[in-house]
Amino acid sequence: MAVDTALLAEAALRGPAQRRAWRRSPSLLAGGAVLLLLVVVGVVAPLVLSGRAETLTGDANLAPGAGNWLGTDPFGRDILARALVATRLTLLMAAGATALSFVAGVALGAGALLAPPRVRQVLLRVFDAAVAFPSLVLALVVAAVLGAGAGSAVVAIGLAGIPGFARLTYNLAQGVATRDFVTTAHLLGVPGPRVLTRHVLPNVSGPLLVLLTSSFALSLLEISSLSFVGLGVQSPQYDWGRLLNEALPSIYTAPWLVLAPSLMLVLAGAGAMLAGDGVARLVDPRQVHGAPAAAPAPAARRPPDAVVLGEDDDAADDAVLVVDGLVVEAGGRRLVDDVSFRVRPGEVVGLVGESGSGKSTIAMAVAGLLADGLVADARTLRLRDLDLLGRPPARRLATELGIVFQDPSATFNPALRLGSQLTEVLRVHLRRPRAVARDAVVAALTEIKVTEPRRRLHQHPHELSGGMLQRASIAAALTTGPALLVADEPTTALDVTVQAEVLRQLRRLQREHGTAVLFISHDIGVVGALCDTVLVLRDGRVIDRTTGAALRAGEANHPWTAALLAARPGTRQDRATA
Amino acid sequence: MTTATAGAAPAPAAPGNGHARAGRGSVLDLPWVRFAVRRAGGLVLALALLVTVTFLIVPLLPGDPARAIAGSAATPQAVATIRADLGLDRPLPQRFVEYVGGLARGDLGTSFRYRVPVADVVATRLPYTVQLAVPAIVLVLALAVPLGMAVGVLTRGGRRRRLDVAFGVVAGAVAAVPPYVLGTLLVVTLAIGLKLFPPGGAQTPASLVLPILALSLGPACAVARVVRAETSSVLEQEFLRTARARRLPAGRLYLRHALPNLLTSVLTLTGLVLTSLLGGTVVIENVFSYPGLGTEIVQAIVSKDYPVIQGIILCVGVLALLVNLLVDVVLGLVDPRTLTGGHHGG
Numbered sequence: 001m002a003v004d005t006a007l008l009a010e011a012a013l014r015g016p017a018q019r020r021a022w023r024r025s026p027s028l029l030a031g032g033a034v035l036l037l038l039v040v041v042g043v044v045a046p047l048v049l050s051g052r053a054e055t056l057t058g059d060a061n062l063a064p065g066a067g068n069w070l071g072t073d074p075f076g077r078d079i080l081a082r083a084l085v086a087t088r089l090t091l092l093m094a095a096g097a098t099a100l101s102f103v104a105g106v107a108l109g110a111g112a113l114l115a116p117p118r119v120r121q122v123l124l125r126v127f128d129a130a131v132a133f134p135s136l137v138l139a140l141v142v143a144a145v146l147g148a149g150a151g152s153a154v155v156a157i158g159l160a161g162i163p164g165f166a167r168l169t170y171n172l173a174q175g176v177a178t179r180d181f182v183t184t185a186h187l188l189g190v191p192g193p194r195v196l197t198r199h200v201l202p203n204v205s206g207p208l209l210v211l212l213t214s215s216f217a218l219s220l221l222e223i224s225s226l227s228f229v230g231l232g233v234q235s236p237q238y239d240w241g242r243l244l245n246e247a248l249p250s251i252y253t254a255p256w257l258v259l260a261p262s263l264m265l266v267l268a269g270a271g272a273m274l275a276g277d278g279v280a281r282l283v284d285p286r287q288v289h290g291a292p293a294a295a296p297a298p299a300a301r302r303p304p305d306a307v308v309l310g311e312d313d314d315a316a317d318d319a320v321l322v323v324d325g326l327v328v329e330a331g332g333r334r335l336v337d338d339v340s341f342r343v344r345p346g347e348v349v350g351l352v353g354e355s356g357s358g359k360s361t362i363a364m365a366v367a368g369l370l371a372d373g374l375v376a377d378a379r380t381l382r383l384r385d386l387d388l389l390g391r392p393p394a395r396r397l398a399t400e401l402g403i404v405f406q407d408p409s410a411t412f413n414p415a416l417r418l419g420s421q422l423t424e425v426l427r428v429h430l431r432r433p434r435a436v437a438r439d440a441v442v443a444a445l446t447e448i449k450v451t452e453p454r455r456r457l458h459q460h461p462h463e464l465s466g467g468m469l470q471r472a473s474i475a476a477a478l479t480t481g482p483a484l485l486v487a488d489e490p491t492t493a494l495d496v497t498v499q500a501e502v503l504r505q506l507r508r509l510q511r512e513h514g515t516a517v518l519f520i521s522h523d524i525g526v527v528g529a530l531c532d533t534v535l536v537l538r539d540g541r542v543i544d545r546t547t548g549a550a551l552r553a554g555e556a557n558h559p560w561t562a563a564l565l566a567a568r569p570g571t572r573q574d575r576a577t578a
Numbered sequence: 579m580t581t582a583t584a585g586a587a588p589a590p591a592a593p594g595n596g597h598a599r600a601g602r603g604s605v606l607d608l609p610w611v612r613f614a615v616r617r618a619g620g621l622v623l624a625l626a627l628l629v630t631v632t633f634l635i636v637p638l639l640p641g642d643p644a645r646a647i648a649g650s651a652a653t654p655q656a657v658a659t660i661r662a663d664l665g666l667d668r669p670l671p672q673r674f675v676e677y678v679g680g681l682a683r684g685d686l687g688t689s690f691r692y693r694v695p696v697a698d699v700v701a702t703r704l705p706y707t708v709q710l711a712v713p714a715i716v717l718v719l720a721l722a723v724p725l726g727m728a729v730g731v732l733t734r735g736g737r738r739r740r741l742d743v744a745f746g747v748v749a750g751a752v753a754a755v756p757p758y759v760l761g762t763l764l765v766v767t768l769a770i771g772l773k774l775f776p777p778g779g780a781q782t783p784a785s786l787v788l789p790i791l792a793l794s795l796g797p798a799c800a801v802a803r804v805v806r807a808e809t810s811s812v813l814e815q816e817f818l819r820t821a822r823a824r825r826l827p828a829g830r831l832y833l834r835h836a837l838p839n840l841l842t843s844v845l846t847l848t849g850l851v852l853t854s855l856l857g858g859t860v861v862i863e864n865v866f867s868y869p870g871l872g873t874e875i876v877q878a879i880v881s882k883d884y885p886v887i888q889g890i891i892l893c894v895g896v897l898a899l900l901v902n903l904l905v906d907v908v909l910g911l912v913d914p915r916t917l918t919g920g921h922h923g924g
Contacts, residue, residue, distance in 0.1 A: 125620070125623050126623075126627065128620065129620065129623050129624035129627045130627065131850075132624055132849075132853065132898060132899060132902050133624075133628070133853065133895055133898050134853045134854055134855075134856045134857030134894070134898055135854070135857065136854070136857030136858070136860060136861070137856070137857055137860070137891060137894050137895060137898070138631075140860065140875060140879065140887075140891065141631055141632070141635060141891055143879055144635050144878075144879050144884070144887045144891075145635055145638045145639055145640075146640070147879075147882075148879065148880060221756045224756070225756060225758055225861045228758050228861065228864070229860075229861055229864045229872075229876045230864075230876060230880065231876060231879055231880070244758070244759070244762060247762075248762070248865070251762075251765060251766065251770065251777070252770060255766045255770055255771075258762050258763070258766055262759045262762060262763055265755075265756060265759045266754070266755050266759060269754035269755055269756060269759075270750075270751055270754045270755075272754065273750050273751070273753065273754035274750070277746075277750060367823060369819055369822055369823055371735075372734070372735025372736065372737075373735065373736075394825035394826075394827070395825070397825050398823075398824050398825035398826075403820075403823045405816065405819070405820060405823075407816065410815070410816040410817060411816045411817055411819070411820045412817055412820065413817040413818075413820070413821065413835055413838075413839065414817070414839065415838035415839050415841075415842070415912060416834070416835070416838065421820075424821075424824050424826070425824050428824070428826060428827075428830065429824075429825070
């Protein structure tokens with residue numbers, strides 16, 4: 001349950017509730033219905049069933065049967081009736097404990113926010129330390145002080161729940177407190193406590209309500225567990241835990257006695273779980289199971305055959321990459337429509353266009369890394385003699401096709417050292433011993449002017465700058481001597497000055513190694529500076545084919561290309577080739 | 579007791595570990611030093627809190643503690659003896675100093691009921707509880723991580739919707755059943771109904787099976803749900819596309835690249851699960867009349883044997899701290915970013 005609570009709270013922190021999600025959350029409805037049913041039982045059962053539940057009769061220890069569905073106890077009382085009647089006391093105690101945790105916890109959490117920094121630090125440390133202990137053990141401390149009994153069980157579980165509420169309240173409120181409208185209120189001279197009650201607390205009420213729901217269920221189960229071990233409700237009172245406790249001694253002779261209270265506890269637990277799931281989905285739409293995700297995409301229709309190939313057919317045979325009639329569809333929507341081009345050895349081909357023009361989709365289709373739900377087809381899609389539409393051998397694909405992705409801070413695995421990531425293809429696919437692979441990468445890093453290359457291998461990605469990481473990924477991609485390097489917006493996420501340096505290194509290595517490059521960018525200036533051949537894309541189609549030289553000269557024979565050129569900030573062009 | 583002695587080691591031992599991984603002469607073991615310092619601070623505070631709370635149990639007793647302990651039928655002389663025993667005739671600060679001093683010497687006081695040192699009582703009972711808790715913890719992780727990852731991988735990108743729903747319902751339902759209810763139901767079905775396992779006690783290794791299952795199944799399902807959710811989100815990360823671009827075999831892709839990234843958040847939550855599992859042990863032992871700390875503390879509370887209560891709460895509290903520390907050390911090993919940041923669990 002602790003996990004669920006934490007998950008719910010975390011989910012609740014992620015985003016505001018979306019009203020439409022109500023309809024998409026059957027589990028919330030089901031869980032809510034179960035909990036509502038329990039409340040109704042708690043209200044009605046003691047009025048109707050008290051007689052059956054509490055009158056001693058001669059029908060002792062009856063197995064479940066027609067007259068008493070779940071059997072009778074050693075005193076001839078109907079055990080189902082007892083379990084139903086016990087609902088009221090169980091729910092009331094859980095409500096009491098939750099109310100105590102909630103009120104005191106919110107007050108403490110809010111108090112910590114308003115307290116002077118030093119007091120706040122102490123309070124937070126204490127919350128943290130308290131949360132580290134099992135709440136049941138804290139409850140046992142209280143039970144030890146107050147002695148066994150219903151009241152002390154409520155206080156015990158209530159007190160044990162305070163640290164959780166206090167910390168969540170503080171974390172939530174602190175998040176809101178740094179937002180603009182709160183700062184504004186502060187600047188306007190609204191006093192602290194008023195800011196808290198008027199501006200902060202209302203904004204964290206959603207997640208707190210989530211915690212309240214799950215904490216109620218948790219309190220219920222924990223109070224029942226105290227009663228179960230004999231420290232909670234005492235005879236003649238009874239809650240579900242007490243009933244289970246009383247059933248235990250006669251578990252051999254009358255095992256059915258555990259059924260009714262177990263069923264009620266499971267029902268309450270499951271109801272709370274369903275409701276909790278539902279609420280979590282409500283506040284975090286990403287968790288919704290019925291989310292659109294991948295509709296099984298129909299196979300993309302091949303474009304009509306026999307259309308003109310790339311511009312120079314005679315070069316077809318020595319082309320490194322041949323893309324002919326590439327189509328990419330997502331659930332019937334066409335993202336890339338009949339795109340054809342080829343990349344010759346040593347050539348840098350640029351794909352340029354706005355976001356959404358399909359340029360990255362083309363790159364990922366070539367690399368075989370399309371996202372789920374995207375389906376590619378083509379008349380021809382091959383890397384040298386590798387049919388990329390088939391299932392090319394992993395080793396050849398990994399070594400002959402190098403890829404550099406856009407955002408270096410996201411494309412490196414944060415949990416692994418750079419060395420293991422950069423040498424992985426060499427080790428896994430080329431079976432190079434670890435030391436050999438490291439030497440190769442160190443050489444490549446040195447070549448691309450990464451400082452202290454050996455030390456970098458021991459570092460984690462977060463210890464390097466973006467420019468450094470991007471150069472490292474270019475270097476690593478080139479260690480296998482790939483036939484083609486696909487660079488998908490390799491500099492977009494970098495600072496302008498860093499961009500220029502990365503591009504300069506990319507261009508230099510490309511020339512020295514003679515690697516063919518498919519370069520994707522939205523920046524027509526960068527593409528013009530770097531590429532030999534340039535394809536201008538719009539809405540998934542190639543609308544213009546030109547050359548880097550023409551772009552550098554500011555020439556455009558297609559109006560859209562001209563528009564892109566004109567939209568460049570200033571006339572100063574980044575001469576990455578210099 | 580091995581846990582306790584081994585547990586004291588991780589913090590100082592940890593830098594050595596990081597050193598070995600980072601390579602000789604590297605400055606990278608610095609994060610582990612910072613981690614040890616930060617963690618030691620937290621540990622001292624938590625211990626202080628724990629000791630204070632257990633100490634306060636007796637002074638906080640309503641009315642006259644000596645009278646409450648002795649019972650209403652006791653002679654004034656018996657009450658006076660207990661008062662002297664507990665040191666109730668001395669001022670509170672002095673008693674606190676004496677209490678802490680006693681703890682430092684390993685003196686937890688003397689049990690009212692058994693008339694033996696509490697340390698002995700705890701030492702007899704602790705191994706039984708450790709025997710339950712450690713396998714249960716291992717089982718939780720051994721079940722939850724592979725199961726959750728498998729489901730996460732199989733249902734990635736909206737695949738196999740039915741498996742997804744079935745897993746959600748079954749795991750959710752099992753996770754929602756409290757351990758003591760699950761334990762009771764297991765006893766009724768497997769022990770009494772099918773006679774597969776002994777229904778209680780701790781005579782044979784077989785008698786450990788049901789308590790361990792009862793303790794771990796619920797948390798395992800709860801953690802599996804978290805692992806599944808985290809797997810789905812990690813599989814959508816860009817660095818996993820980078821790993822796919824290296825055309826790695828599936829095993830390497832998921833175990834080497836996805837798993838360490840799941841572990842960060844999963845372990846953070848697992849710390850919470852495991853401490854609550856310790857609480858569950860206390861209750862579950864009572865289902866199986868298992869002679870561990872849990873049955874002992876319940877009896878001690880009922881019979882107002884306060885030194886034993888204090889001793890066991892201290893002991894379980896220290897266990898919880900050790901579990902948390904262990905989780906943090908493992909976290910630091912799989913994801914060194916957690917070493918330096920002010921990473922808060924939960």
